[in-house]
Amino acid sequence: MRLRPPARALLVATAVAILGVFPLIFSSPTSTSIAVFTLIFMVAACAWNMFAGSSGYIALGHAVYFGCGAYTLTLLANHLGFAAGWGVFALVPVAGIVAGLIAVPTGLIALRARRHTFVVITIAFMFIFQLAAFNLGFTGGSSGLQPPTPLWSVDTYNLNFYYVTAVVLLATFVLTWLVRRSRFGLQLLSIRDDEERARGLGVRVARVKLSAFVLSAIPVGMVGGIYAYFLGQIFPQFAFDPLFDLSIALMAFIGGLGTLVGPLLGALVLESLQQYFTVQYGSSQAYLIIYGALFLVVVLLLPRGVIPSLEELISRARAEPPEQGPEEPGRTADTIEAVR
Amino acid sequence: MSALIEAEGVGKAFGGLQALTDCSLSVAEGSVSGLIGPNGSGKTTLFNLMTGYERASRGEIRLGGESITRATPERVFALGVGRTFQITRLFFRLTVLENMLVATQRHEGWLRSVLRVAGSAAERVRALELLEFVGLSGLAARPAGELSYGQRKLLELATLLVADPAVLLLDEPTAGVNPTLINQLTERIRELNRAGKTFLVVEHNMEFVMGLCHQVTVLHQGRTLLTGTPEQVRADPAVLDAYLGGADDDDL
Structure with a gap:
């Protein structure tokens, strides 16, 4: 479904407007709290999809960067004596950068492998980091860590977190959009379809894969930091959580792997x-x-995810009236049947 | 004519299997050279060695006199050697035009590659010209996976031309392609050759090889049997032996 530019601009403007006013309309602490968690997962799914959806490398260890972001923000806030309040949010980009730096060696190692082996290595990294967080001294082990708790009123507390996360989400979305339309994005897609052939056409696959991997880890680290600050505590099993990895992958799959808005939609539905x-x-x-049930439904009815299946439906509906579209082998078969 | 790309005494073993034992080949600049040999004689392995997909166990590969024995496929392509595959490889979920644009990378910095839109206007025009050249311009917006087998072969050739390589290595370009498209392919290769491109073609289609190539090299059981003009090769008893099965050939 290629929307015309004005329609697309209108859609984006509407989405941003809804994003802006949502917590003002649904202002109960329950709904704003749900909204903050949802935004966190929308960022994570969107960033994960930029790498995994485009390159076809299904990474299941992005919890490493989520957790590293969470611990980075908490440790820095505590050790540098940040007063609870807006100042701590300045550490969110730092959390992202640290996560990105950690993604360099881990990505280098994992990306030496292809497909299934790659998936297993990323999962292994997640457990290694969880184990390290349990056992290292500075992480507080299983008793976890507490970042400073801001003394905001119940209403403003959620609102502040909401808008900070919303800004991160917008930035992440712009980043994935830039990547999608760029030469770099095209190279990622070519790697997804046939990595060997991409090499034969001069794509420096190692560099492209690693940089996309690192780029996707940064927003995940940032929301990891926000998550820790929002909850006011962080434990190894929640910072480095295998369910986090499965969740963001599921969100992207349900919405449509490799699409721009699919993962956002998936995260919006699943996390809320x-x-x-x-x-x-x-x-x-x-x-x-x-x-599990939702995933089954999607796999059975919309195997490529909601967005691609919708696109197909719409383009089929559009192709219907004039004459049989050449892209519908099913229809020509029908016509042949009818003639007989 | 000087050798543009050459292999000298190249050998390659996969574990205990000696795919190539001693293979030498020289492709003169501006020529169309053929590489023939029975199945399993090592033609594709030699291609893989020449384009960086495999490392030679011994011997040397040179491009314009410089060794590329240890270069990666990315590097070999950047140096001006393009190849196609025996089983056509395309980016099947990308459109025909996008397939063309993948090869348009210049040596730009990473940040620019992220910020710039894929395919400048000039690159798109050039890509469409090349699609016109192979007769696929009407299909530019279709996914590559929808093309017929022969069209895929033509597109694979066109994607190489985007980067304007000096040498093109074609692995069985006519396999499974209908005669009309084979003629079209032959014409395109001739035309490109007249414009100065050098070709090395692996083929089983003797008519195609004999009609097109200036020089033919015969591989047999991992060795170069001989190199000569098509007439010489056709008349050589050793070549007939290799193809029709001599005393102790191929009886595993």
Whole structure:
């Protein structure tokens, strides 16, 4: 579905407007809290998709960068004596940069492998970092760490976090959009389709893959920092959480792997549902059943994800009236049947 | 005529399997050279060695006198050697035009490659010209996966031309292609050759090889059997032996 530029601009403007006014309309602490978590996951899914969706390398270890962001912000805030308040948000970009720096060696090692081996290595990294967080001295081990807690009123607390995360989300979206339309993005897609052939056409695949990997780790590290600050505490099992990896991958798959808005849509639906269920039924992890069911539905009915399937539907509907579109083998078969 | 790309005493072993034992080949600048030999004689392996996909166990590959024995495929391409694959490889989920634009990278910095839109106006015009040249311009917006087998071969050739390489290595360009498209392909190769491009073509289609090539090299069981004009090769008893099966050939 290629929307015309004015339609696209209108859509983006509407989305940004909704993003801006949402917490003012749904202002209860419950809904704004759900909104903050949802935005965090929208950033993570969007950034993950920029790498994994474009290159076809399904990384399942981005929790490493989420956790490193969380610990970076907490440790720096505590050790540099940041007063609780707006000042701590200045550490969010630092959390992103540290996550990006950690993505360089981990990415270098993982990206030496292809496909399945790559996936396994990224998972292994996630557990190594979780284990390290449990056992290193400066992370506080299993008792975790507490960043300073800002003394904002209940209403403004969520609002402040909401708008900071919204800004990070906008920046991440602009980044993925830039990458998508760039030569760099085209090279990533060519790697997804046939890496060997891309090399044969002069694409410096090692450099392209690693830089996309690092680029995607930075926003994840930033929201990791926001997450720690928002919760007011951080533990190894939540900072480096295998469910985080599965969640962002699922969000991207459900929305449409490799599409611009698919992962945002997936995160919007899944994370808000999960938070809603947690609020309603306690943290029983019952949401995992919903996750599974939803994933099954998507795999069975919309195997390429919501956005690509919708695009196909719309383009088919548009192609319907004039004459049989050449892109519909099914229809020509039907016509042949009819003639017989 | 001087050798543009050459292999000298090249050998390659995969574990215990000696795919190439001693292979020498020299492609003169501005020529169309053929590389023939029975299945399993090492033609594709030699291509892989020449384009950096595999490392030679011994011997040397040179491009314009400089060794490229240890270069990566990316580097070999940047130096002006383009190749196609025996089983056509394209980016099937990208459009035909996008396939063309992948090869348009110049030596620009990383940041510019992220910030610039893929394919400047000039690059798109050039890509469409080349698609016109191979007769695919009407399909520019279609996904490459929708092309017919022969069209894929033509597109694969066109994607190489985008970067204007000096040498093109074609691995079985006519395999599975209908005769009309084979003629079209032959014409395109002739035309490009007249414009100064050098070709090395692996082929089983003897008519194609004999009609097109200035010089033919025969590989047999990992060795170069001989190099000569098509007439010489056709008349050589050793070549007939290799193809038709001599005393102790191919009986594993």
